[in-house]
Amino acid sequence: MNWETICNSLSSEDRFCAPIEVSGVEYDSRRVESGDVFVAMRGESTDGNQYIETAVTKGATAVVTDSREAYAKLRHEHAKVGAALVERGRRALAEVSSAVMGHPDRELALSAVTGTNGKTTTAFLLETILRSVHRTCVLIGTIETHVGLEVRVSPHTTPESRDILEIFAAGVKVGATEAVMEMSSHALEQERVWGLSVDVAMFTNLTQDHLDYHGTMEKYFAAKARLFSGVGSPPPRVAVINDDDFWGGKRLAHSSLQSEVMRYGMDGGDYRSEDVVLRAGETTFVFKTPNGDVPIRSPLTGRVNVYNLLAASCAALARGLTLEEVVAGAASGSQVPGRFEVVPSSLGFTVVVDYAHTDDALRNLISLARDLVKKHGGRVITLFGCGGDRDKTKRPRMGKAAGEGSDLVVLTSDNPRSEDPMVIIQDALIGVRETATTFIVEEDRAGAIEIAIRAARIGDIVLIAGKGHEKVQILKGGSIPFDDVAIAADVLRGTA
Template sequence: MLLATLVEHLEFSILQGDTNTNISSIAFDSREVVPNGLFVAITGFTVDGHQYIQRAVELGATAILVEKDIKVDAPITILKVADTRYAMAHTSARFYSDPTENLNLIGITGTNGKTSTTYFIKSILEQSKRTVGVIGTIGAMVGNQSLKTKSTTPTTPESLHLQHMFADMVETGVHDCVMEVSSHALSLQRTAASRFKSGIFTNLTPDHLELHNTMEEYFEAKAMLFDLTTDYNIVNIDDEYGRRLAAKISSNQAKLVTYGIENEADIRATDIRQYADYTSYIAHTPTGSIAIQSNLPGLIYVYNSLAAVACAYCNGISLDQIAAGIRAVESIKGRLEVVYQDDDRKIIVDFAHTEDSLEKALSTLRPFTKGRLLLVFGVYAAPGQLGSGKRQAMGKIAAAYSDIAIVTSDNPKDQDPDTIIAEVSAAVEAAGGTYRGIVDRREAIQYAIDISEKDDVILIAGKGHETSQVIGKTEIPFNEAEIVNEIMSSK
């Protein structure tokens, strides 16, 4: 494809060469450059792609997109743009023939609930015999088949990989794609060239403040999704930030559809009944009401399945298919997932890694725990005051809802795990809780199992679906479901 075609909708200046050159591929990692490729120099948090331009040229790049005044002693084209991330999103979309023009793309954003909402929607759409693609925290898939991807980002891939995945979906006959959209992705322009037909907002609670600095910046990052939609914006108006968002986007092109429990909304849940292993309620929509059963217990999954009801309503799905789709979701990996159960104890793994999600997980389990509620958890947060606030908040929640909190490591990365555990433990103690600090996460799980008694419930929180742990710069295998069952099989 001609470079001129790739960049025709971008504002740029030509530092050298011209745009009349054929491009065979796009790369933002210089190691992946091939002959006649376009290299996009991205300024990252720790690495500046401009430092690798010479390497890209040596590997055969014939064109470079930059943000800085660069000159290379080689017969190549260099284009300067204001934001190479934005430019990469648009050139990638064009390179892959604008695949989201041929997809019913549904984006879900919010602090908590993105993954479960995604899988509820996927199941509902599959009830109407559609082939559905999913991109999110647990991975990318079409139907039940995983998609191969080079992406290493935890939720929303870089724009180049994202557009490639969309193109693969279109090629395989996918009509609908449901995608988790992180605040990082929105801020870093990964979704800039994606055409969303619907956007969903679940909630907003403190998280990722190491990137956004304040809740206001975090909110504004999330709100960016709803300026990318064309048909529907679906918002939880029981959430304080959801109400703000609804007011902010009320005049947008996309129709505003609200959902909630406490406030009057377009889609509303009443008659909520909670049990140990499921929750039931009545969903009210403009086209009628239907009894819903979610096999994931807790009020949070009423909200998340209700968001799916709202999305399905907007997509013209029948009420019977909506109810069948939600009921068909037996479990979601790492979301209140029972990984072991016998007559004496139940062991549950959950992704809860913020104070809000930890509180919701513990408060869901508490009423149905006959014995003690044992919590194994760690806290990963940014260094400094922001991280300290999160550690103290989660320590207080652990004290309020668990009988014994075993404080351990999550993904400490370059932080000192002993320091983190000491601060969280101090918060548990200050709030009147009982705790034990154990740095090694496997040992912490072993300890919780060893001290558990009949009718106890053990919640292992923070990692959920993740199958590795990052200590320093080393990523080690760490599958909590497997670890639990290895320990139990040896008893």
């Protein structure tokens, strides 16, 4: 593609639009190849402008920068290299990437979900329902990325715009017409999704999380709410909102939305669940809508998944499916990795791995487990830890949530990152000690999993919370392989 065309489309303060052909776009100098445009932008942990020289040396034929000093130096030292000075590097990255890749985002109907809890399961469910009517999809989320039938590892919940658009382009090549994305509050605030036109936007809920980054719940909500006003694009055509959640039903739904609004809930909303029946491995309810009522059955478990099913079902209706197609699609779903994932065992008790890493998610998880064991008088054993270098105020709340709902708490390490694991554990213990529940402290997570499982009796549920689908543990010295499901399975085999 011609650099002049790209250059003239940018909202730049200054530019050198030489007649140069460009073949790709990169923001990471390590990935630059000959013919690429290098977008140098200030990030949260590093400044890409420090790597302009490296990018040019590797063959970048044009550079977009958000640094006036870097732009002046580039024009002085590399006069033949195309250049553009912009105010916002991330916006420019999105604009250049879309142009170079042929605007693949325009070929896909995008459904996006945001919220503290439920994003991953809701996204998986919506993709499953869409695929059940033979629509080819792209899925971008926390656990994995799907390009048609191809499954890829997801390094981030929401990647940078260049990487999103590359995935979209791959999807278009295999005939995809739909895209489903999780959009995190960080990505929305940092404008990693700049310019993406969202057709259906979903809001699951908002509970305290990420305050180490956002500072207050109001700012956290404001970041999430950007999805519904459009991030460099028009507002979504349809907004699907959890009417039972305060921030959704009372705040977002009553803001100046320019979208068609579909409210869902177990207690309120125009799209509701009634006659809910929860069993291990099955959830059923009547889906009541303005256009009729239908029975929904899903292999997912628990009250929280009723909300996820409602959100995905509403989004599927918004994408043109019939109620009958939604019913069939919901029934065809399968267990989502790390979301109430049952580890197979024949020992008479249940071991579940779940991503719950906030006090609200932990409380919901334990409540579900309590409902499942109460018929047989079983106990709930909860293993959890708290992440390091994250919001410290939620640690005692998580401890209290675990203690209030469990019969035994095993407190351990999660992803301590740069912090001392025992310091994190002591913070969480403050909340556990507010309850009368028996607890065990074991810093080593693998050892803690063994303790929790060996403490179980017939009829009990062991909850291994916090890491879910993750395959590594992040320590001060780096990441090590760690899989809660695999470790639990090994302990179960040794216990049998």
